[in-house]
Structures are given as structure tokens and as C-alpha cells.
Amino acid sequence: MGRYDHLDESVVRERPSRRNTRPRSKDRPAHEDAVTGMVVGVDRGRYTVRVQDRTVVAMRARELGRTRIVVGDVVGMVGDTSGDPDTLARIVRVEDRRTVLRRSADDSDTVERVIVANAEQLVIVTAVADPEPRTRMVDRCLVAAYDAGMDPLLLLTKADLGDPEEFLSHYRALDVPHVVSRGTSDGALDAAGVAEIGRHLAGRTSVLVGHSGVGKSTVVNALVPGTDRATGPVNVVTGRGRHTSSSAVALELAGGGWVVDTPGVRSFGLGHVDPATFVEHFEDLAPGTALCPRGCSHDEPACGLDEWVRRESVPHGVERLGSLRRLLRSRSGEERG
């Protein structure tokens, strides 16, 4: 089993026991002539697929069964893959996914939805003000990033409205990289900040997540001029922006790499995240679970991690353990941040 094989929902759903079976893409003998591309948009059963320098519109072949296809999926297509107007190709296979970003509808719900496939970086976008930053929302996104096998990046926007330092102090022990963006008096974004964001995104596939109104589309428009992602003012009553972007879409960066803009995340359920395996993402702490009682939640008095941190003098161990527990707690309960 590859490290991320368990993340492939088609495997989870349809092939609970995958051992000793060949990868599903090889199970299909036909379609050796299939053309491979990446899904960059999904809209009511029509998939927009980028193949080298052309864009193909496709539908799913019936033989795919119930496998969901999402932005970032690498797919094989047959039929008319010319990309000419009014042509339609057929997607006949979905390659195994390297990463899967998913969310459940809420925390009690274990039926998860894949949002984006194969992305390497989760850019967690939070405004310094308007709307107010919420550590809980960011914590939950961090849990989702680690769970997905993605690298997190904190993007603090609207730094013209306040100082990001206090908020960033919550994340020191986690060693999460961050980048700051600020608006200018003429309503544009400071060019140096945009350039630094660009450097973090270059050559990889990144997903932007964050509440509506934090400025995701504004950043995307600055990074990819001409995309014209709809932006809108924050609603003064709810403190939230209008949901100005309605579907996930992948945009190509001029210097290489992709950025995926998702609609404002309102509920980011984490019901599918298992606390027992989550600790594995803290490589310095994970060996200490040998000291834990069976079935330890790692957030209870009997947990052996406190002793481990003391005994091994884990660097910043107390803070790291505190952060791990804060993230574990952010999993449960309704998302309010």
C-alpha cells in the first residue's frame, strides 16, 4: 500500500480490501489510447480538463460508476479530445490520487466529500480584521491539511487593517510557514506581498480555503491577472462576505503551478479524522504514544505524551503537545469560527 492509498475515496468505498489487487486504473483493459489531463473545473456534470495547452470539456463515462471526479483529478479521456467548440470527450478513468482534501458535512457525519485531489499545499486564508480572525477555523483547517497529507501555509490578509503578529503567535509551536498580504490606499494589494505569495505557490498545486470575505479572490486576481474571480464586500450584518465564488476552480500560475479557489468554507466538518492516527503527523511526539494506555485520546490525564516530552526533552515539547491537543479539540463540536 502506498502512503496515501487510503485517501482514495473510490478505493475506500468500492474496494475495502485492496491488498493483492492491482491499481484500479490498470484493471481496465480498454482505452489504451486515452488522453490524460487534469480536471480544472466541475460544473453540473461537465468537467473542464486541461491537456497540455488545450482545454477539453468532458462528461463521465457510465463505466466509471459512482466514483466522484473533482478538481485536481488526473483523468483519462476518449472521444473527441480536440478541445474544439461544441465537442465533448468522455472520462473513462481517474488516476489514483496522491492527496485528497475532504470534509464531512458536519462533525458527526462520517460520510465525507472530497473537495480537491492531488494538491500539495493548503493555503489557509484569514483576514487580520473584517472578518475577525478565528483560531478555531484555522486550527480545523490545519487538521484537514495534515490529514490530507498537504503542507499548510497561513496567509494573513488585510494587514492594512491591523497587526497580524498576535494571531500568528498561536502557531509558532506548530512551525507553520506564513505570508502576509496588505491592501493599499488605492484599493489594490501591496505588490511585495503578492510577489511573496507567488513564491510560496510557484510550481505546486495549492488550495485556498477560508471564510467568505477574507480576500481569497482578491489574492487570486492579483496572482493570476485576467481571471476576474468575483469579489464582494463583507456583509455588515453577518460579518460575512457574499458567497461570490460558487464552485472550485483551478487556475494556472504564469510561472508554473496551480491555485485552486474554493467557495467560502462555512462548515468544514472533520468527522472523518481519526484522533488515534492524527498524532502521527507530529513526528517528534508520535513515538511517545508507546507510553499511552490503549485507545488513548491523547487529551486525557493518563496520556503518556506529557511524560515523553519531559523524559526526552523534546524541543518545544510542551508547546507542541499543547498545540496538538488544541487541534484535536478543534475536531469536535460545531464549527463556529
Ligand SMILES: Nc1nc2c(ncn2[C@@H]2O[C@H](COP(=O)(O)OP(=O)(O)OP(=O)(O)O)[C@@H](O)[C@H]2O)c(=O)[nH]1
Ligand atoms: N482593506 C482591505 N480589504 C481587502 C483586502 N483584500 C480584500 N479586501 C476586500 O475584502 C472584500 C472580500 O474580498 P474577496 O476577495 O471577495 O473575498 P473572498 O474570500 O474571495 O470571498 P468569497 O468569494 O465569498 O469566498 C472585498 O470587498 C475586497 O475588496 C485587503 O488586503 N485590505
Ligand SMILES: [Zn+2]
Ligand atoms: Zn496519549
